Amino acid sequence: xxxxxxxxxxxxxxxxxxxxxxSHPANVVYNKNYLHHHxxxxxxxxxxxxxxxxxxxxxIGDIPQAVDLALIAVKAELVPSVMIECxxxxxxxxxxxSAGFAETGADKLQDELVVIAREAQFPFxxxxxxxxxxxxxxxxxxxxxxxxxxxxxxxxAMVSQSGGVLTDQMVKCAxxxxxxxxxxxxxxxxxxxxxxxxxYFAEDPDTDLITFYVEGFGRNEGRDFVLAAAECRKPVIVxxxxxxxxxxxxxxxxxxxxxxxYQVFSDVMAQKGIVEATDEFEMVSFAEALSCYPKNIEGxxxxxxxxxxxxxxxxxxxxxxxxxxxxxxxxxQKELREALSPIIRDIASCSNPVxxxxxxxxxxxxxxxxxxxxxxxxxxxxxxxxxxxxxVTMDLGARLGLVYQQEGKPLIAYVPHVEKYRMLVEGxxxxxxxxxxxxxxxxxxxxxxxRNRLC
Amino acid sequence: xxxxxxxxxxxxxxxxxxxAEPEAKRxxxxxxxxxxxxxxxxxxxxxxxxxxxxGYPVVVKVVSPGVVHDSESGGxxxxxxTNEALVASLDGIRQISGFAGAIIEETIxxxxxxAGAKMDEQFGxxxxxxxxxxxxxxxxxxxxxMAPLTExxxxxxxxxxxxxxxxxxFRIAESFNIKPLITSVVRFSDLVMxxxxxxxxxxxxxxxxxxxxxxxENARIRLNPEYC
Numbered sequence: 316x317x318x319x320x321x322x323x324x325x326x327x328x329x330x331x332x333x334x335x336x337x338s339h340p341a342n343v344v345y346n347k348n349y350l351h352h353h354x355x356x357x358x359x360x361x362x363x364x365x366x367x368x369x370x371x372x373x374x375i376g377d378i379p380q381a382v383d384l385a386l387i388a389v390k391a392e393l394v395p396s397v398m399i400e401c402x403x404x405x406x407x408x409x410x411x412x413s414a415g416f417a418e419t420g421a422d423k424l425q426d427e428l429v430v431i432a433r434e435a436q437f438p439f440x441x442x443x444x445x446x447x448x449x450x451x452x453x454x455x456x457x458x459x460x461x462x463x464x465x466x467x468x469x470x471x472a473m474v475s476q477s478g479g480v481l482t483d484q485m486v487k488c489a490x491x492x493x494x495x496x497x498x499x500x501x502x503x504x505x506x507x508x509x510x511x512x513x514x515y516f517a518e519d520p521d522t523d524l525i526t527f528y529v530e531g532f533g534r535n536e537g538r539d540f541v542l543a544a545a546e547c548r549k550p551v552i553v554x555x556x557x558x559x560x561x562x563x564x565x566x567x568x569x570x571x572x573x574x575x576x577y578q579v580f581s582d583v584m585a586q587k588g589i590v591e592a593t594d595e596f597e598m599v600s601f602a603e604a605l606s607c608y609p610k611n612i613e614g615x616x617x618x619x620x621x622x623x624x625x626x627x628x629x630x631x632x633x634x635x636x637x638x639x640x641x642x643x644x645x646x647x648q649k650e651l652r653e654a655l656s657p658i659i660r661d662i663a664s665c666s667n668p669v670x671x672x673x674x675x676x677x678x679x680x681x682x683x684x685x686x687x688x689x690x691x692x693x694x695x696x697x698x699x700x701x702x703x704x705x706x707v708t709m710d711l712g713a714r715l716g717l718v719y720q721q722e723g724k725p726l727i728a729y730v731p732h733v734e735k736y737r738m739l740v741e742g743x744x745x746x747x748x749x750x751x752x753x754x755x756x757x758x759x760x761x762x763x764x765x766r767n768r769l770c
Numbered sequence: 771x772x773x774x775x776x777x778x779x780x781x782x783x784x785x786x787x788x789x790a791e792p793e794a795k796r797x798x799x800x801x802x803x804x805x806x807x808x809x810x811x812x813x814x815x816x817x818x819x820x821x822x823x824x825g826y827p828v829v830v831k832v833v834s835p836g837v838v839h840d841s842e843s844g845g846x847x848x849x850x851x852t853n854e855a856l857v858a859s860l861d862g863i864r865q866i867s868g869f870a871g872a873i874i875e876e877t878i879x880x881x882x883x884x885a886g887a888k889m890d891e892q893f894g895x896x897x898x899x900x901x902x903x904x905x906x907x908x909x910x911x912x913x914x915x916m917a918p919l920t921e922x923x924x925x926x927x928x929x930x931x932x933x934x935x936x937x938x939x940f941r942i943a944e945s946f947n948i949k950p951l952i953t954s955v956v957r958f959s960d961l962v963m964x965x966x967x968x969x970x971x972x973x974x975x976x977x978x979x980x981x982x983x984x985x986x987e988n989a990r991i992r993l994n995p996e997y998c
Contacts, residue, residue, distance in 0.1 A: 537892030541916060579890050582914040585930070586923055 316438045318507070318515045320407035322447055322497055324383035325354050327455075328375050328406070330397055331388035331413075332358040332366060340412060340457030341388035342366070347460045353451050357382065376404040383407045386446065386455050387439075391415030394442065395427050402435040409439040410446035410455050417503050418443050418568070425505050432506050444502025445478035448485075448495075456500070458482065469494015471602050472516045474509060475528035476501060480595070484528070487599045491752075492744035493606065496522045510539040517547035524606045526552040526598060530566040537580065541587045550605040550767045552590045554598045555580055588768025597759055604749040604760035605767055608725040614638040614765040616758075617693035618668035619683045621675050621707070625699040625729075625754060626668030632758040633697075638765065641692055643667050654682040667693070676706035681714055688722035695764060697757050700730045702739055709738040716746020725764060729757040772964050776800050780968055780991075784998045786835055789991040792873055797991075801961040803954055804985045808875030814860055817874045818853050826851040827877045830859045831988075834868035848877070878987060880980025881937060881946060885955065887917070887962040887972040889994070895966050897959045899924070901933030902976045919959040924952045950984040951977070968997045 327348055333339035341358075349356045349367060357378050358371040365371055372378050375385060375397075385401045387394055391413050401409055416425040425442065432439050440446055446455030450465070456478070466488035473488075475481035478500035485498055496519070499512060509527055516522045525547070532540060544551045557566035558577040584591045590605065592598040616633050618640060620626040630640045643651070648665040655663055655671070656679055663679075664670040669687070671679045680698065687696050698715060700707070712728070719726040728743050730736055732752040743750040751757035772780075779797045783789035789797065795805045809820040810833060821828045832845035845866055847859040856874070863872055882902030890896045893916050900912030913930040915923050928934055928948070937948070954977070962972065971992045978985050 532892040534891055535894050537890075538894045538916065541893065576890065576892075578912075579893060579896055579914045582927075582930070583893050583896070583916045586915045586926060 316436050316507075316511070318408070318438050318511065320383040321410070321438055321440060321507075322449060322453075322499075322515070322519075324407070324453055326357070326380065326383050327354055327453060328357045328359050328372075328378060328382045328385045328401075329388070330359040330375060330385055330401075332360050332371060334360060334362060334364045334366065334371065339388075341386065343457045343459055344386055344388070344412075344455055347454055351451070351460065352453055354383075354453055355380065375400050375406065378404070381405070384453070385409040386412060388412045388457070391421065391424060391442070395424070395431055398428060398431055398437070398439070402431070402437050406437075408437065410444065411439055411441035411502075412444065412446060412455070412457060413441075414443040416442045416505070425503060429505050438507055438511075439505075440499065440507050441502045442505060445481070445500035448498040448500075456482070464489045467492065467494035469496060469606070470521065470523040471495050471606050472519070472522040472525045473498045473528075473602075474501060474512050474516075474525065475499070476504065476530045477528055478502065480528050484526075484595065484599060487595065488602070491599050491603055492741070492750070493599060493603045508533075508536055508539075510536065510543040513540065513543045513547060513551065517543070517549060522549070523609060524550045524552070524602060526554070526592075526602050528554050528556070528598070530555075530557045537583065541583055541589070544589050544769060545587055548770055550590060550609050550769055552592055552598060552601045552605065552763075553584055554592045554595065555584075585766070588766070590763050590766045592763075596756075597763075600749075600751065600756050600759055601763040604727065604763050607747050607749045608764060609767070609770050610725075610764070611768050611770065612694045612725065612761070612764045614695065614761065615693045616640050616761055617687040617690075617696045618699065619671065619680065619687070619696060620668050620699040621671050621673055621701050621704050622699065623664070623668075623670045623672075625701065626670050628754045629697055629699060629729075629758060630668055632755050633761070636758050636762045638695075638758065638761055640667050643692060647686075647690055647692060651683060651686050654686055655679050673704045674706065675704065677708055677711045677714060680707070680711055681718060684715055684718045684726060685722065688718060688724040688726075694724065695761050696724060696726045697761060698726060698728045699754060699757070700728050700739065702730065702736045709736075710742065712739045712742020712744075712748070712750075713746050714742075716743055716748045719748050720746065725761075727751060727757045727760045729754050772968075773800060780965075780993070780997075783991065783993050787993050787995065787998055789993065790835075791831060791833060791988065791990070794989040794991050795986060798958075798961070798986050798989055801964075802957050803961075804983060806875040806878055806985055806987060808873050810871055810873050812864075812869075812871045814857055817860060817872065818856055820874050821850075821853070821856055824876045828856065829873075829875050829877055830856065830863060831873040831875070832863045832866050832869060833871040833873060834866060835870065878978040878980065878983070878985045880978045880983070883951070883977040883979065884912070885958060885974040885977050887958070887965075887969065889966065889970055895962050897955070897962055899927050899931070899955060901931055901936070915959075917959045917962045919956055921952050921956055924955045924959075927955075928952075946979055947982050950982050951979050954984040954986075965991070968994060970994045 329345040331341040464486040651665040884902045886898040895917040
């Protein structure tokens with residue numbers, strides 16, 4: 316099945332727009348796409364009429380132009396017949412927003428949809444989902460535009476069984492400067508499953524990394540997903556829920572998913588080099604880290620800091636996460652020391668962690684980062700930025716970003732995330748360096764690089 | 771590929787839903803896995819003759835269709851080191867209801883691991899490795915992998931075990947070679963792939979490794995009801 320028109324449609328029919336209720340989910344979708352997105356939008360309602368001065372068509376077949384994607388937001392029992400009309404009108408795919416299928420016990424109705432779609436090779440996302448968010452092309456989320464926190468456009472694809480979790484992840488992505496190529500809420504995933512979407516985005520030139528929020532896989536679906544990931548040359552991150560008895564019960568009520576044996580899930584992900592995030596924060600951190608540096612590292616970390624205490628914190632965290640902080644040999648220490656400004660040369664510690672002290676300046680950080688980037692003793696560098704020391708300026712983010720771009724060794728920065736230091740954070744972000752909001756978070760990012768074995 | 775002989779062994783379990791000792795181990799041997807030298811008999815003289823041939827100590831296990839967890843039913847006696855003790859153990863085991871014979875087998879000493887397989891709902895055939903022995907029953911130390919497994923997968927799985935430090939310790943102290951263990955797990959995973967339509971679960975308790983040997987001490991297969 317060709318999924319291209321689900322994610323990059325040129326025209327959209329919104330089936331189920333209300334003529335009287337402006338806040339109906341279908342109207343929210345109609346309005347935001349009509350006003351803001353780069354595609355042709357048509358309203359469909361069996362009673363006809365008009366909204367916003369535009370004609371509302373009685374059925375999809377009445378629309379005179381070709382329609383790529385249908386958004387179906389009618390009552391559950393009407394969805395099968397509407398889907399048949401879409402197929403007859405040669406629509407290329409659908410997003411079924413309507414709820415009232417397997418998640419409420421109406422498995423038969425859901426199965427009916429799958430049979431219809433499979434026979435016609437008609438791809439659809441859902442039911443019980445928000446669909447596709449990919450501005451400026453399309454946005455089928457029935458959340459008013461002013462209520463959404465929009466992340467930047469970028470190269471991460473986020474896929475989720477839960478529209479709510481996805482929307483919240485987008486808020487966190489916006490805060491952390493993680494840009495998205497697309498966000499997809501797949502709901503009950505009756506026909507199009509994680510593995511199908513993974514195969515599509517593995518080939519998508521606009522996407523570098525794919526994340527999944529998974530409650531559970533159906534029969535052998537996990538196997539199919541893992542095999543698809545093994546073929547994918549991009550990092551894949553998974554956040555699994557339904558790990559505990561209580562979570563398993565909640566997942567069944569939410570998307571009718573059987574959550575399965577969690578240890579098997581976790582072990583198989585690790586076996587195949589898929590990076591499992593343990594919580595919602597890790598998911599965003601991992602996405603940030605691996606979208607900046609999508610390759611595998613062994614995990615030999617070089618730490619650069621201006622505070623000795625932070626260096627110790629970071630070294631402890633590295634060891635407890637299976638990373639090493641190798642002590643530097645004398646020649647490397649000498650090379651480092653000679654590169655530093657005279658004022659700190661005798662007080663800096665040039666083993667690992669490299670403690671540049673509170674008297675250091677931007678240039679010392681650049682020299683140390685460049686030196687470690689060129690030395691094979693480490694394959695990842697964590698820079699602990701304490702912007703309150705007087706010699707450090709807001710330009711350091713962009714300058715260290717340049718070191719990463721020239722040298723190619725992954726650099727992760729820790730900067731306290733407060734408004735005052737925002738320019739420094741953006742300097743890193745805009746130059747493709749991940750920025751952590753805590754020392755521990757920086758170490759998690761390095762750990763994600765170690766666990767990412769797909770590329 | 772399952773051979774005709776393997777299929778015959780599997781079909782013996784259709785009535786009970788289980789392939790247990792000694793058939794399960796014979797199946798493993800046919801799949802290229804090492805099992806202890808053993809004899810299956812209900813005759814005392816034959817048992818004693820075999821024990822003297824291979825040398826004491828030996829293990830005696832009951833063969834009974836009713837006994838699946840043999841260690842819990844008193845159906846296993848380990849560390850038998852004299853003719854008299856062997857005769858006494860056989861007399862004891864004969865009292866177990868459903869007694870159909872006894873297995874007398876050589877004692878293997880070494881590092882104890884467990885292995886297993888199950889048809890997972892989400893991932894299909896999966897293989898488990900874990901640290902064995904009494905400690906393992908208290909702190910479950912197992913890791914799963916999706917079959918079929920490569921040697922790299924198996925090494926990766928062993929590395930994830932908390933007990934791997936002990937394995938490594940043994941490597942140095944007892945000149946235990948990890949390679950035969952890896953080869954055995956890969957063969958086991960190949961067998962699991964051959965059994966996907968036949969099995970529900972496989973328990974291997976224990977796998978004993980020493981020097982260049984890796985021996986399956988006990989195994990049982992729960993068959994897929996549809997196969998039965």
